[in-house]
């Protein structure tokens with residue numbers, strides 16, 4: 188049995204996978220805040236998923252963890268996971284000491300891209316675009332994570348696309364993340380609604396002019412992110428994931444309209460065939476936990 192954990196700012200999701208990749212159990216519990224609570228919650232999630240799978244801890248060959256923040260995947264150390272209140276945590280070391288099972292740690296978006304590659308039965312190369320609070324992508328080539336020379340492969344949210352744009356959290360101006368992310372919507376469409384993106388799309392559908400303009404800016408940014416991946420790494424498939432992919436066809440449709448507009452203006456872009464290469468992540472697919480469960484079992488680039 189392999190266990191995968193997706194430790195998010197609110198919840199920790201766990202899956203137990205059989206050797207052949209079948210899902211045996213799925214568990215969700217609150218992540219807690221601060222290093223000690225995060226570790227305690229992760230341990231509990233592992234024990235619950237093992238029990239639900241009808242297995243024993245001795246049957247577990249590896250535990251993988253996807254977590255936001257700056258990851259040293261060789262040592263399993265996590266730094267600056269701000270939403271979890273974690274400044275510096277030797278996650279692999281502390282969790283493996285409690286459970287006596289090898290623990291692998293990876294950035295959550297990278298883990299999710301590996302999970303999407305497997306759950307969607309993709310072949311060749313693919314990227315998962317994660318539209319959450321921020322914007323980042325994970326790149327998978329032939330089933331292996333492509334991290335790049337310094338681990339920043341796929342950090343396309345911080346490619347500036349508008350020199351006159353607002354200053355990003357990274358210090359640059361007009362990053363793609365300032366147009367196409369949850370934080371971008373929060374800035375461009377201030378609302379008390381529980382789901383600001385849904386509220387934005389509802390208001391735009393109802394004919395609100397300002398909502399329509401903000402939505403167009405956001406959708407254009409999403410399409411730009413797909414185009415960036417196609418032009419820079421030429422992955423065969425781009426999967427639109429992250430919390431905002433919950434918009435489903437309401438997002439997919441307008442993105443396809445942007446592609447069609449570009450294709451009319453540019454035979455070169457038309458030849459890229461972006462519509463056929465872009466997929467929405469199915470709602471509720473536990474990609475980060477599944478990808479985490481695969482850590483340590485899939486081949487790595489040297």
Ligand SMILES: [Zn+2]
Pocket residue numbers: 344345346355356357358359362364
């Ligand atoms: Zn930035």
